[in-house]
Amino acid sequence: xxxxxxxxxxxxxxxxxxxxxQCAQDMNHxxxxxxxxxxxxxxRLIYYSASEGTTDKxxxxxxxxxxxxxxxxxxxxxxxxxxxxxxxYFCASKRDRGQETQYFGPGTRLLVL
Amino acid sequence: xxxxxxxxxxxxxxxxxxxxxxxxxxxxxxxxxxxxxKQPPSRQMILVIRQEAYKQQNATENRxxxxxxxxxxxxSLKISDSQLGDTAMxxxxxxxxxxxxxxxxxxxxxxxxxxxx
Numbered sequence: 001x002x003x004x005x006x007x008x009x010x011x012x013x014x015x016x017x018x019x020x021x022q023c024a025q026d027m028n029h030x031x032x033x034x035x036x037x038x039x040x041x042x043x044r045l046i047y048y049s050a051s052e053g054t055t056d057k058x059x060x061x062x063x064x065x066x067x068x069x070x071x072x073x074x075x076x077x078x079x080x081x082x083x084x085x086x087x088x089y090f091c092a093s094k095r096d097r098g099q100e101t102q103y104f105g106p107g108t109r110l111l112v113l
Numbered sequence: 114x115x116x117x118x119x120x121x122x123x124x125x126x127x128x129x130x131x132x133x134x135x136x137x138x139x140x141x142x143x144x145x146x147x148x149x150x151k152q153p154p155s156r157q158m159i160l161v162i163r164q165e166a167y168k169q170q171n172a173t174e175n176r177x178x179x180x181x182x183x184x185x186x187x188x189s190l191k192i193s194d195s196q197l198g199d200t201a202m203x204x205x206x207x208x209x210x211x212x213x214x215x216x217x218x219x220x221x222x223x224x225x226x227x228x229x230x
Contacts, residue, residue, distance in 0.1 A: 031215070031216060033218070035220075040122075040222055041222060042117075042204060042220040042221055042222040042223055043204065043206075043218075043220040044220075045217065045218070048215070048217070050215040050216075056215070058217070088156065090158065092158075094216060100146045100163065100165075100208055100216070101148070101160055101163060102148075102160075102218060103160075104150075104157065104158035104159075106155075106156065106157055107156045107157070107158075109156075
């Protein structure tokens with residue numbers, strides 16, 4: 001049982017490049033989330049998916065797109081990376097009502113030059 | 114809008130001593146959940162403890178306990194017998210449930226705790 005996995009662990013991009021951050025969970029959770037973590041700002045929600053086939057914007061969605069490919073996978077795409085997107089990105093998942101705890105992946109550190 | 118405030122950016126404590134991290138939140142909801150997460154240098158987010166707002170009894174997990182004051186909207190974390198492995202960033206988080214059945218979490222900005230030998 002791997003929990004929540006994220007790839008890659010670290011990535012360097014040039015401004016304007018695109019990339020997709022991958023997230024997968026093997027806990028049969030319905031809800032999945034993408035956060036970014038910046039110094040002094042805690043974790044801010046980018047997008048979330050309450051179930052397979054649905055996605056919704058969070059607090060800071062601009063510059064990002066997501067895909068809930070199936071129940072296990074939830075990817076985050078940067079179409080044209082900007083230096084302001086330099087951050088640590090966390091994926092998380094949660095079961096339905098009655099299990100309110102989120103489980104986090106190890107994070108992806110992204111540097112945009 | 115819900116907010117979560119952690120007013121102590123950094124704290125330190127001697128090994129084996131007790132330390133309390135503060136967290137306040139703002140909400141008009143009556144039923145919600147509160148969490149403390151720990152983030153060690155590895156960056157992995159680890160759940161420390163959680164509290165359901167409808168429960169008056171304070172949650173405890175071994176050396177970790179909370180002081181939940183619902184009326185004051187305060188949710189502090191007490192760490193007893195501090196250990197070097199407790200050195201980490203600690204985040205307070207609030208979870209809101211929407212009528213649609215979706216959930217959103219709001220995190221504080223974190224408190225960096227250093228346990229001194």
